[in-house]
Amino acid sequence: MNIKQQRLSQIPSVDECLKSSHGQRWLESHPRRIVLNSIRETLEEKRKEILKGLNPDVSFDSIVHEIEDRIKSFSSYRLIHVINATGVIVHTNLGRSVLSERAIENVINVARNYSNLEYDLKHGRRGERYSHLKDILIELFGAEDGLVVNNNAAAVLLCLNTFAKDREVIVSRGELVEIGGSFRIPEVMRSSGAILREVGTTNKTHLRDYRNALCGNTALLLKVHQSNYRVVGFTSDVKLEELTGLAREFKIPLMADLGSGCVIDLKRYGIHGEPTVQDVIRAGVDIVCFSGDKLLGGPQAGLILGKESMIKRIKKNPLLRAMRIDKMTIAALEATLMEYLDEEKATAEIPTIRMLLQPVDEIRRRAKRVCSLLKRGLQGYAEIGMISEGSRAGGGALPEVNLPTFVVAIKPLVIPVNKLESILRDGDTPVISRIKDDSLLLDMRTVEDHQIKRLVTCVTHAFRMAEEK
Numbered sequence: 001m002n003i004k005q006q007r008l009s010q011i012p013s014v015d016e017c018l019k020s021s022h023g024q025r026w027l028e029s030h031p032r033r034i035v036l037n038s039i040r041e042t043l044e045e046k047r048k049e050i051l052k053g054l055n056p057d058v059s060f061d062s063i064v065h066e067i068e069d070r071i072k073s074f075s076s077y078r079l080i081h082v083i084n085a086t087g088v089i090v091h092t093n094l095g096r097s098v099l100s101e102r103a104i105e106n107v108i109n110v111a112r113n114y115s116n117l118e119y120d121l122k123h124g125r126r127g128e129r130y131s132h133l134k135d136i137l138i139e140l141f142g143a144e145d146g147l148v149v150n151n152n153a154a155a156v157l158l159c160l161n162t163f164a165k166d167r168e169v170i171v172s173r174g175e176l177v178e179i180g181g182s183f184r185i186p187e188v189m190r191s192s193g194a195i196l197r198e199v200g201t202t203n204k205t206h207l208r209d210y211r212n213a214l215c216g217n218t219a220l221l222l223k224v225h226q227s228n229y230r231v232v233g234f235t236s237d238v239k240l241e242e243l244t245g246l247a248r249e250f251k252i253p254l255m256a257d258l259g260s261g262c263v264i265d266l267k268r269y270g271i272h273g274e275p276t277v278q279d280v281i282r283a284g285v286d287i288v289c290f291s292g293d294k295l296l297g298g299p300q301a302g303l304i305l306g307k308e309s310m311i312k313r314i315k316k317n318p319l320l321r322a323m324r325i326d327k328m329t330i331a332a333l334e335a336t337l338m339e340y341l342d343e344e345k346a347t348a349e350i351p352t353i354r355m356l357l358q359p360v361d362e363i364r365r366r367a368k369r370v371c372s373l374l375k376r377g378l379q380g381y382a383e384i385g386m387i388s389e390g391s392r393a394g395g396g397a398l399p400e401v402n403l404p405t406f407v408v409a410i411k412p413l414v415i416p417v418n419k420l421e422s423i424l425r426d427g428d429t430p431v432i433s434r435i436k437d438d439s440l441l442l443d444m445r446t447v448e449d450h451q452i453k454r455l456v457t458c459v460t461h462a463f464r465m466a467e468e469k
């Protein structure tokens with residue numbers, strides 16, 4: 001027997017692993033196929049290593065350990081909750097908006113039971129899933145009618161396809177935006193079958209540019225919210241009010257893709273640059289669409305508001321079926337929209353709005369608390385401080401607005417800061433942070449009170465993990 005064969009013969013069999021006390025224990029709490037797969041994969045890996053000429057540890061204890069790790073990792077969810085310490089409120093990579101308690105309760109209730117999703121309770125016949133949101137949309141935004149689809153990208157695509165297939169849509173060159181996740185207005189327009197008619201230049205577009213582009217084949221004027229950037233300096237764009245005038249004069253509908261879609265007038269709270277949806281509708285725009293999970297603070301959805309006759313046409317578009325909103329989203333969105341009927345409640349209950357309008361003193365208080373807890377736990381391991389910084393709204397809204405915040409700065413003395421960052425990111429409850437100079441920054445604007453204990457545990461645990469490795 002050569003050395004490889006000798007090593008191979010030391011690997012336990014699948015059966016031995018399965019019949020051991022460990023195997024029996026695994027089978028009690030995990031599906032058989034997961035246990036079997038984990039055993040097979042672990043043993044196979046050892047076999048391969050040996051054949052490659054390596055000398056892996058094939059003791060029973062070590063193998064059991066590895067099998068257990070595999071079972072654990074396979075049985076845990078891949079989509080998990082994280083602590084957002086980035087200070088970016090609407091963070092697309094981190095799931096955008098956190099739902100309000102009321103929205104969560106409504107989702108649970110609708111998910112746990114049958115519902116009248118497409119059933120007209122009054123008349124005992126088939127109903128329409130879009131009907132549930134209609135009244136609240138009209139009440140909140142002052143539109144004639146409304147419709148909700150899967151997300152705003154779908155809303156834009158659907159509207160363009162309905163109103164401008166094989167016809168021209170006039171858009172300013174300053175608004176041909178790309179937002180994250182490769183949503184590009186020109187590409188969406190092409191997919192919808194609409195023909196893009198660009199006017200103006202990157203920095204300047206005048207009303208006459210739109211006027212000169214109008215022709216017999218013009219189906220729509222489109223205004224796109226610049227979202228995640230601003231063109232500054234020598235610039236001008238055409239105000240909505242002017243465009244509505246032109247649209248009326250030529251009897252061409254005007255559509256606005258607002259991107260974020262804000263209900264609350266943020267100017268009253270000192271935040272400038274985001275119009276409210278109500279203002280845009282009042283200005284006379286015929287079709288407005290925006291996201292449900294950006295500044296609105298609800299679930300992923302695309303809200304379409306506008307003239308009754310136009311919404312009616314959209315409802316007849318077969319594409320709608322492919323973009324239809326699901327019942328849990330309706331439940332979450334309805335509850336979120338209801339919160340806005342009382343602005344004071346909305347600012348307190350909808351996490352996205354609460355974080356956005358949070359007084360800096362409150363953030364300072366939270367940072368102070370985290371600081372003192374960490375100082376106690378990390379003496380000798382890190383320097384802990386509190387600094388004044390800026391957080392961002394995110395989600396393509398308010399790109400120029402710097403929201404004053406407080407961050408907890410951790411300067412590790414025993415490990416490199418990027419190691420601390422990666423351990424935190426890879427933990428059981430991942431903490432997403434950023435690094436500045438030699439410090440790890442935890443922005444307290446997006447960390448809520450109920451997460452503080454967990455956050456502190458994660459950070460102290462991370463130092464312990466680093467020490468063990």
Ligand SMILES: *Cc1c(COP(=O)(O)O)cnc(C)c1O
Nearest residue numbers: 151152153225227259260291396
């Ligand atoms: C975010 C955004 C979209 C896409 O919205 P989703 O809800 O992510 O599909 C479209 N247009 C603009 C201007 C946006 O900012």
